[in-house]
Amino acid sequence: xxxxxxxxxxxxxxxxxxTRQRLLEAAVACLAERGWTGSTVSVVAEHxxxxxxxxxxxxxxxxxLFTAAVEYVAEERSVALRALFPxxxxxxxxxxxxxxxxDLYTGPLFRAALHLWVAASNEEQLRGRVTELEARVGRETxxxxxxxxxxxxxxxxxxxxxxxxxxxxxxLGLANLLTDDAGRRERVVEQWARLLDAALDGTPG
Amino acid sequence: xxxxxxxxxxxxxxxxxxTRQRLLEAAVACLAERGWTGSTVSVVAEHxxxxxxxxxxxxxxxxxLFTAAVEYVAEERSVALRALFPxxxxxxxxxxxxxxxxDLYTGPLFRAALHLWVAASNEEQLRGRVTELEARVGRETxxxxxxxxxxxxxxxxxxxxxxxxxxxxxxLGLANLLTDDAGRRERVVEQWARLLDAALDGTPG
Numbered sequence: 001x002x003x004x005x006x007x008x009x010x011x012x013x014x015x016x017x018x019t020r021q022r023l024l025e026a027a028v029a030c031l032a033e034r035g036w037t038g039s040t041v042s043v044v045a046e047h048x049x050x051x052x053x054x055x056x057x058x059x060x061x062x063x064x065l066f067t068a069a070v071e072y073v074a075e076e077r078s079v080a081l082r083a084l085f086p087x088x089x090x091x092x093x094x095x096x097x098x099x100x101x102x103d104l105y106t107g108p109l110f111r112a113a114l115h116l117w118v119a120a121s122n123e124e125q126l127r128g129r130v131t132e133l134e135a136r137v138g139r140e141t142x143x144x145x146x147x148x149x150x151x152x153x154x155x156x157x158x159x160x161x162x163x164x165x166x167x168x169x170x171x172l173g174l175a176n177l178l179t180d181d182a183g184r185r186e187r188v189v190e191q192w193a194r195l196l197d198a199a200l201d202g203t204p205g
Numbered sequence: 206x207x208x209x210x211x212x213x214x215x216x217x218x219x220x221x222x223x224t225r226q227r228l229l230e231a232a233v234a235c236l237a238e239r240g241w242t243g244s245t246v247s248v249v250a251e252h253x254x255x256x257x258x259x260x261x262x263x264x265x266x267x268x269x270l271f272t273a274a275v276e277y278v279a280e281e282r283s284v285a286l287r288a289l290f291p292x293x294x295x296x297x298x299x300x301x302x303x304x305x306x307x308d309l310y311t312g313p314l315f316r317a318a319l320h321l322w323v324a325a326s327n328e329e330q331l332r333g334r335v336t337e338l339e340a341r342v343g344r345e346t347x348x349x350x351x352x353x354x355x356x357x358x359x360x361x362x363x364x365x366x367x368x369x370x371x372x373x374x375x376x377l378g379l380a381n382l383l384t385d386d387a388g389r390r391e392r393v394v395e396q397w398a399r400l401l402d403a404a405l406d407g408t409p410g
Contacts, residue, residue, distance in 0.1 A: 035327045037242050111326065114379075118323045121316065121382050122240045131383045160396035167393065170379050171372030174319075177326050178336045188372065191365035195404050 020058050022048040027069035031112035036119035041065055067129045070116055073109045074137045078144060085148050095193040097148045101166065102189055104141065105173025114177070142166060151200050161199045168192065225263050227253040232274035236317035241324035246270055272334045275321055278314045279342045283349060290353050300398040302353045306371065307394055309346065310378025319382070347371060356405050366404045373397065 026048035030039045041062050045055035059065035084100055085093065104110070113134075120130035145151075145166055151158045172188065175181045231253035235244045246267050250260035264270035289305055290298065309315070318339075325335035350356075350371055356363045377393065380386045 033327070035323065038327070114323060117379070117382055118240065118319060122238070122243070127383060134383065157396045157399065160393050161400065163389065164373055164393045164397045164400075167376030167380060168369055168373035169376065171374065171376030174322070174375050174379065175372060177322055178332060178339065184368065188365045188369045191362045192369045194362070195366065195400055198403060199400050 016058075019048075019050055019054060021072075023050060023055055023058055023065065024069040024072040027065050028073045028109060028112045031066060031069070031115050032108040035115045036066075039066065039115075063126055063129055066116060067126075067133050070109070070113050071133055071137065073112070074140075077104055077109060078140055081144060081148075088147055088150070094149060094197055095190065098165070098193040098196065099186075099189050101141075101145055101148070102169045102172050102185065105169050106176050106185075110170075110173045111177070114174070138166075149196070149200060158200060161196065165192065165196065221263075224253075224255055224259060226277075228255060228260055228263055228270065229274040229277040232270050233278045233314060233317045236271060236274070236320050237313040240320045241271075244271065244320075268331055268334055271321060272331075272338050275314070275318050276338055276342065278317070279345075282309055282314060283345055286349060286353075293352055293355070299354060299402055300395060303370070303398040303401065304391075304394050306346075306350055306353070307374045307377050307390065310374050311381050311390075315375075315378045316382065319379070343371075354401065354405060363405060366401065370397065370401060 023044060027039070027044045030044050030047055034043070039062075041055050041059065042052055044065065045052045048055070055065070059068060081100055081104065085097065116126070116130055117134065120126040142162065145162050146153060146159075149162060149165075151162050153159045153162075168188075172181070172185050176185065228249060232244070232249045235249050235252055239248070244267075246260050246264065247257055249270065250257045253260070260270070264273060286305055286309065290302065321331070321335055322339065325331040347367065350367050351358060351364075354367060354370075356367050358364045358367075373393075377386070377390050381390065
């Protein structure tokens, strides 16, 4: 490849990446605000200030766009979560870790993912894609939770303790869908962080 | 009122009640299978073998029908749950109680309620109704959980322990939406029933 070609291509790649990113962020915002029925590629393209043709170049189908969007934002949030605790977890940080894990499920990303899950439960085309996406994102989140909580998964029950905590986090996200549940959530987090201390550090059951 | 009037009215009331019940059950099934967008009064009326006019006589609006349906089935399930443990809870039954509480969120009722919640998060008309319904059903379920688990809510943290468990139950319901999660769920229930024993019977934290 000639040098001239390369210098011309780099900014084009950058522009393409920026367009893609704008589309993904607009897709999550749109899904969170309007739900699956109100979220089409056209609506997202307009939201992102991108032509419909350009949007379809990046994401040939609606399913491509929205599953990629939820995965992209989930990855961003994982990176942000790890950055909150750069040293990993110290035991006395556990309450902060539980609160941060629970926070993963109270924002627009969870709202968007929920719309996608619920739509997938009735739409065959979406179901396989979303199931696979959910498994991948779930595994990564579990891994982060184990690290940050300092859980030793070789101990009997430790894995299920962390899994149950993440199920609780998703349930707390659900409880926050229609009303601001922050007060109650804080008290539940405080109590379960205490129980978790006993469960993860105490003698095995 | 004349005796003749009364004898004529009783079976009419019975028929009316039976029609209402058929509509409510059909509404939950429809919501679970087709989601909010696919669930109209007409579809439910047809499903229930009732005329559209009769359906609208019982439930003037779509919101009336579906919120009443979710509440009706939730009450049925509460009654069934209490019937499972007629003596209340003994401590050694706790795992069975946790499993039964979690089971509340793995069937068509939870699927239907989830569709309603998610629709309500984007539809102003539905939001107030569903918020109020969710609060009422949630309080009743919490009360049953406290009873069956034998939790002493005067002890510090006991209330939040039970709340967190119910949040976990809803999260497990969510995890079961797209795939059969029964195996993992059973292991989480077993472990958390053990943690609950320590939390509810142990010394206060």
